[in-house]
Amino acid sequence: MNTRRLFRTSAIVGVLAATAATAVQAQEGRQVEELVVTAQKREQSLQDVPIVVTSVSGQLLQDAGVRDIRELTVLTPGLTVTSTSNETIVTARVRGVGTVGDNPGLESSVGVVIDGVYRPRNGVSFGDLGETERIEVLKGPQGTLFGKNTSAGVINIITAGPTRDLRAESEATFGNFGQTGFTGSISGPITDTLAGRLFAGARRRDGYQDIITLGGPRAEKDDNDQNFYTLRGQLLWQPTTELSARIIADYTKRSEHCCVGTQLFVGSAPNGRGQLVNATRPGSLDLTSTPYDRQGYANRSTDQRVEDKGLSAEINWDITDAVRLTSVSAIRNWYSEVGQDSDFTAADLVYRPNDGTNNVEFGQVSQELRLAGEAGRLNWLVGGFYAKEDLDTRQRLLFGSDYYSYFVGRVLNGVPALIGLTPNRILQPGSGSDDVHSQEAKTWALFTNNSFRFTDALELTVGLRYTSDEKTLNSRYSTTGASCDLAEPFFVALASNPALGATAAARQAAATSIVGGLCLNGQNNDFDDLGAVEQSRTEEEFSGTAKLQYRWSPDVMTYVSYSRGYKAGGFNLDREQRIVVTATGPNFTADANTSFEPEMVDSWELGAKTSWFGNSLLVNAAAFHQTFEDFQLNTFVGTAFVVETLPEVISRGVDVDFYYAPPIEGLNMQGGVTWAETEIQPFTAAELIDPTRFNSLRRLPGAQMSFAPRWSASLAGTYEREISSSLMFRSNIAAKYTSRYNTGSDLHPSKVQDPLILVNGRIGIGPQDDRWSVELWGQNLTNEDYLQVGFNGPFQVDENNDNVSVYNGFLGAPRTYGVTLRMRY
Template sequence: MKHRDVFAVSALALIAAMPAYGQESSRPLAAAPQDDSTSRADQAGDNQDQDIIVTATKRELTLLDTPVAVSVTSAQTIEQAQIRDLNDLQSVVPSLRVAQLQSSANTNFIIRGFGNGANNAGIEPSVGVFVDGVYRSRSAAQITDLPNLKRVEVLRGPQSTLFGKNASAGIISVVTAEPSFEFGGAAEATYGNYNAVVLKADVTGPISETLAFSLAGNYNRRDGYVKDLALNDDTNNRNRYGFRGQLLFQPSSTIKFRLIGDYDKIDENCCAVGNIIDGPTGNAVRALGGQIDSANPFSNRVYTNRASTNNIKNYGISLQADFDLTDQLTLTSISSYRGVKLRTNQDSDFTSADIIGANANRTDIDTYTQELRLASNFDGPFNFLLGGFLFHEKINVEDDLVQGTQFRQYVNLLSNNAIPTVEAILGVPVGTFFPAGTGLFDKFRYRDNSYSIFGQADYEITDGLTFTAGLNYTRDKKKVASDVTSTDAFSALDFTAIGRQVLTQQAIATTVGQALGLPGQANAAQIQGFAAAQPAIFGQIQAGAAAFGAANQSNAAVNPLLALRALQFTPPFLNFPNAVESGKTDDDNLSYTLRLAYKANSNLSVYATHATGFKASSFNLSRDSRPFASDFIPGSPVTNPATSPIRAAGLALPNLTTGSRYAGPEKSSVYEVGIKGQYSNFAFNIAVFKQYIKGFQSNVFTGTGFSLLNAEKESVFGVEFDGSVTPVRPLSLNLAVTYLDPKYDSFDNGGAIGPALTVVPTNLTGTRPGDIPEWSVSTGATYTQEINPDLKLLLRGDYQFESKTRIANGALDISRKVSQINLAATLEFANGLQISAWGRNVNNQRYLITFFPAVAQTGSISGYPSQPRTYGLTGRFKF
């Protein structure tokens, strides 16, 4: 699709929508409305007379009357398009990107190009995910296969004044069905390629006149689509299940309680990594007998010497209570506890050689939240919502990076067998360095306590014209303690100091040998004899040799030991808190929303918004958690230790490097204008915006850890259009287009792939951030034909497109382009039975999700390929 064609579609819609718009007030929402709301695509078809109900503003509003940029995907659309999980949601919401990375639990959500939070447990996501009003703080708690979905709302831009948990980039709100006082339910079974079996069922009904229940369960199993030729097994499989129970207690028309408990488990072998660049270390791997599917990331073949472990337990309970205090005031309370237990292990060298013995992670997350909201329903021009939110979270992380049985041989190959030589120089036993089982063992203890007070008020200035103002004050306190131990003795060696000693001794031996007329260097006995016989001359030789050693200790051309520093993979770690680093952050912020909305008539509305958002500081709970450069000066010697607080406090360790302990807070802002129209056979939304984040928390994977840095300012200009049209009654067409023009306005010390194909500090100011396509398009068609009064045929096709974009900043120009087709055909019987044949990515288009420097293999690049074509049959029965 050409750029001018995409822009022309949006421009034509904008011209057609020039009349103005306003907003109607509506009653507060005590609980999620029980409707069968549909997306615009559904509405333009058979359901075109139904309004799309949205609860994004904490009120029950139609999409037309919701003056924010929000996409709504209904349960009907999710069923018809065979959207299997939140990963698939991006195929119908082009402003949303979802990327699953090195484990089943690490999924990153990105809206309008902004998003982070996966992989590094110390980072809260910029995109907040809520399920039935409960905040899910980490990606491991966000990827559940939820049964009985009603809709998924995606709010774009900073969200602060209606959600207690401030979100700097956007919100995904998942809404499930409440228990019903009428007996009903559904059962679904799917069989697909790779022996995929998906089972879902839910049942609901009354227990008494005031108490109703619902029970739901899901099971999702699939063989892996990647073959591990070394293990003769498959990987990238699916193996997950979950249960969800609800009670709805409604003793009167003014009081309602909704209790939800859920548990789900994932136990999978994920995620396969393909080789993109087979660098100079590849020959060393092969010399050990290891195998690599060289530079062939889409072959669906890998070689590893142990299967990955992805064991995740996610569970929780929540209670929502709604009280109509009067006809005009409603009080809502949502209390929740959520727990996540994550156990992963990966053969992180991604070869069949036993180089990395283990890369194991154990993470436990316990989250407690309490939200309280008071909302008005006045008949006059003024209405408000006022709330408070408490958040408490405990995270315990343990990481082991362990050297395998062939690691010593591997390092010897890379160093031309220098390791025994170093052992001999130091006089330590052979085998001291790089024995199997040694490495880096991390432990982090993280605590977060925060609260916020938020509110928003609407005032209808005149008929149809409404002014909205809102505030959110957030206070967030975090503290982290580390207990990290490196048992890698080689990585603790100071080759500068050792080199100085070696050069000094060599200079003495050479000079004494010349003085004695020897053909080469003098040995120890000869040096000792010369020193006894000529003490004055020997003193001069010693002084000169020491000066030579000091002058050349950092000269790689003279001190050959410096080349071995590249093999010091797990150097000693300075634990914190310590005398210099407190391990604490204390942030507060006042965010606000200002909006003017005008409803011109029952079909057209416009709005203009300026809003801000906030995310508190995030800690780097990874192996690359290192002191800030302002706290430590690497290298030896340092002439003025007072300028290096860590040295002044006596905390310096050999080979200690700088990095980041934490990233400061994100502060976001958006200026946006929007137009919404809804007619009998045509509907559209347009939003034009300028959005930026100061202090965006850039989290770049370095191979074994993460470079967590603040970009001083990142901004994006964008245009979003989505609409639907029904040219004839059975046919509905929909189109959604997003144009983004992002840049780093200021990022002086970013992390990017350097010429040596490792992550290095890079000035990224003025560059376009990687992994943000200029154009994203989602378009589709739904055709419904009644075959007879008891049978209906529904055909649906979707096309997802992302323009070519560089995946990451730096020296490598590796790009991605997405062009995928999804198809489904469904027979709907009058008795509630549905049979569907479907295919996702039927054109089998493959692309790289992301790439990173290969672990302990400088010069090699690995990456995560996308999923291939999937297809299957689904039977569903509703009663």
């Protein structure tokens, strides 16, 4: 029996056994505590909401060791969160649908909202969440109520607020890889009408990947370390029972090193790119295709310095007993400087400097107003949303001292030198591309969401949102060491040179390869000739939802829903060029138009929310069918990122979640299963923005989407009991299963992740009054090797010949373990 079948069978047997046990012992009367969610911008029981929601309490997050949205995946079926070239590039996907990172111009398909404030990119929301009340993962389009760009779902995070009683807590953590962490918080009243909460945390860890530098300028001998601190302060003002204001200020600073890819697959041809890299600088990369020895190669630094800060205010005013006005205002700024060894070898090929000149900054101002109330059988809500986002980025990709020798001397067999393109004329060390982009985006929306109860059992919810999205992008390109303009005039001479082939076709192919190799995006100063480039686009779209639900009994509610989702179009913030074939050969021209169209989705769901055996077991299930049009795909082709819109992607499947309070006192369980077929519908080259990209995407038509396992399942259990008159024992185990899926946007076979089970665990003891506790914990307890993202080795791939190509990967974390001491005062 294979792993997938074993896990599925075990899960089914476990649930059936637990259900049977409950049926026999239901008289003991244990119940699942009511789960309150805000999926419709008002507090409701999870069992009354006609939306697929996985709700995770703050206590379970703590027990499972979840401190950021990437670790949340272990508790959420159907959710995948990965990071790539640095940990500011984080991507969340729901039901196999999301947006590949590494391109700040591309917005997220899964929105992240923290305390009511929309975060512009998943990476901007990556950080220590601190003290959290709960996290709600809403699956499917949520474009009516949740900000913008939520065509696949929403991760809604609610942090713990100020309390009216005085509380103080601290935590100290020590683990392998030199891990240390310290947090502290205090919460309580300041005056009769004012309460506050202050949280501070700092975490540090050595890297878990060894790095060979071969004496390069990089000083660090490991990678994937951790070093940051976070502050969050809150004030809650309640002058009357009708009026409250919650003000939150937060600040995070990170100074870390991440991420060096490892070699997933290295072609075995004697003239393969990996072999040529090692011929240029011996020992520069691993030719054995054994990525999980966690041996990386880099001669340049992978510094990442991030500063994230913000201020928000949520005001709630109960105008009458039945009408509430809510205002959520926020201003935020996120800034990162990133260095990168961009070839992921110890040879000095290409790099992004770590001197602060390679950076991204987001400035955001947002305002939401909602007026909600009840009138008889009608529960109504109207509102408006405004957000202004300023995105500034400088992207530098420079050639190292080995690039000419490797690429010109070996990949192109030294032919360019024969036509005068010598090292003193092109691709000099320190030259390269230096591009600056400044984008201003303004979004405003009007929305309404209304539920009408025809009877006590039958309810209809209708929502509508009008969105206006405006973007203006100003770009300026700079290229030094350019080789393209010098190479193109030699095409005819090369194509007629008998030394390049015995036939005209062979010579033509060789000339195309040589000129093409000298006209890669960062080597083409046609971009400089564009001067200051301004692009703008304006979109107006309607999105909305209709949900009909019927409560058959206090324990059973079913619903059918339709949602129309919208994700704005935008601009690719990377170089795009087109190839024009002329009588004298190919002409590689800079493309000033980097825009792409909005993404739309139509989603249908048929679901049920059920309670069993005296509310000791909640089982919620939904079948879904989602059709995405102009799906925004971001893919790395080995030299640049390109954004393409795929004509149609269909995602269909079933979500099941359960929450269970067995008849064993102190034991609580929750989990779920998602089965999803997320498939790219067949398309032709003519349907792409740029038909010449079809070869890079040729595996996609008719295939399962990348990062889209057909099966995923999660299971978490917490057990606590007295072990003496004064001591309590507490334990937790959380596991996540995913079936086989591909981690590369081009679906290359080397980038496949096999079926995987990740397990986290924790055990602890402490007094019954919770004054202190000591916990032993482990993440990835079975030390599974797994792949986060597979990608083409930069300047090391021939898309038509795997035997000479190098494919790399960013790995998941190995087993980590340690001890945590908690104190409550």
